[in-house]
Amino acid sequence: MKVLITDPIADAGIDRLREAGFTVETAYEADQETLQTAIRDAAGLVVRSGTEVTDELLSGAPALQIVGRAGIGVDNIDIDAATEHGVIVANAPEGNVRAAAEHTVAMTFATARSIPQAHARLKTGEWAKGDYVGTELNNKTLGIVGLGRVGQEVAKRLGSLGMELVAYDPYIGADRAEALGAELAELETVLDRADIATVHTPLTPETEGLIGAAELKRLDGGYLINCARGGVVEEDALASAVVDGTLEGAALDVFATEPLPEDSPLLGAENVVVTPHLGASTEAAQENVATSIADQIAAAVADEPVLNALNAPSIDASAFGRVEPYIELAETAGRIAMELFDAHIDTAHVEYAGEIADEEVDIVTASALKGMFRPLESQVNAVNAPGIAEERAIDVVESKATAAEDFQSLISVTLENGDGSVTVSGTQFAGNDPRIVRIDGYRVDAIPEGHMLVARNYDEPGVIGFIGTVLGEYDINIAGMFNGRETIGGEALTVYSLDSEPNGSIIETLEADERIISAQYLALTDE
Incomplete structure (x- = not known):
């Protein structure tokens, strides 16, 4: 062959x-x-x-x-x-993780001590000793944006130099971060506290332009390192921030366009160190x-398992037909749960009840994880999602129960940490008709597709009418509505299927009403 x-x-x-x-x-x-x-x-x-x-x-x-x-x-x-x-x-x-981490460390030292600039001037005969006063890393704060494989290796290396570590990564467990000596925080907090910020995220629609002019202002007086992916940092904004003194310097190994164009403003900024994508070049x-x-x-x-396959889930052919309808349902339930939870995850619990509990469901559990991690990287799928959970120290618990109460089969995805949890349950009706039937114990009957608005509110007269009126004022049509409540006059949860996306002003208007506890938009479409 x-x-x-x-x-x-x-x-x-x-x-x-x-x-x-x-x-x-x-x-x-x-x-x-x-x-x-x-x-x-x-x-x-x-x-x-x-x-x-x-x-x-x-x-x-x-x-x-x-x-x-x-x-x-x-x-x-x-x-x-x-x-x-x-x-x-x-x-x-895995092959270039150490190389990328070491290059990040090298670039950190290079920009903090102005090594390339001093080298270039000495080569031309200038002894510019008095022009460069470097920054020591000891006792400084390192902000890590993305605590995946490379980010963790960088944390180990620079943490050992006496740096305080603070990290932004919404997909890693607190226990894993703590084991690395890092404190988890929101992106804004990380940049506010960091003396040096280093980027280690993939380039996805969610991370493109993640660090722009506003974020760079928060890093005032610091340094920015990017050896991950071009496009995560807005290059024009970065060049301006270095030139105007907002930042002391920056170092980049990756760029939105490679090779780096000759007219890039990065090349004209003296305190920006650049290398031609050498992170894996060892x-x-x-x-x-x-x-x-x-x-x-x-x-x-040889028809054997492929270690790092990105698109090749495996299941016995005879069982696939029985399990297949639940694969996408589990992914959607995981995706909804992640968006509703919106916090660091310690445990992901996938429970199967009824007939589905008799099947081999590894691929279904992996699909639920795929839905959870979908914002993380565009290549996440049922094959690599379990590995992502392991990397981020998220405990994945799978359980089965013979009875499913009112349903033939039921899948429930629960995300939790020490402060709270959220549970989303779904089933398949006859004829491959997927439905979300419970959210945090509230009984609903929602079609899991398109645009969805989940509102938590107090069960008072006029609330549903108010929500419908607001949506109508913004020309948002309601395709379906599914309401559940604890008790009369208690808390209620309503799921609205919408024909189009509600903008931020709609959410703000809804949440400004004291009867609305929260309103969250869920995009269950790839458009």
């Missing part, structure tokens, strides 16, 4: 593939026509960031079983198209990601 490699990888990966019995063919910097010809009989494809894996390319590869990205980012791979073609997409997220890292992908290709072709 043939494996096609279209971007250079370490020789160790190529050797590993040949040892596994594959014929290896390379096509570096090939045009689209050449790639289309070369991939026709390939069982595996290895890429880095230079090759666009499109639906068109995949359509011409009937023998292809797996696309392996020798690295972590898969923005250049059409995962949906790969899934449609039955092609596994896998990456190597011999060890390149060797690690290459051999990792080689092993995963061998596993896929």
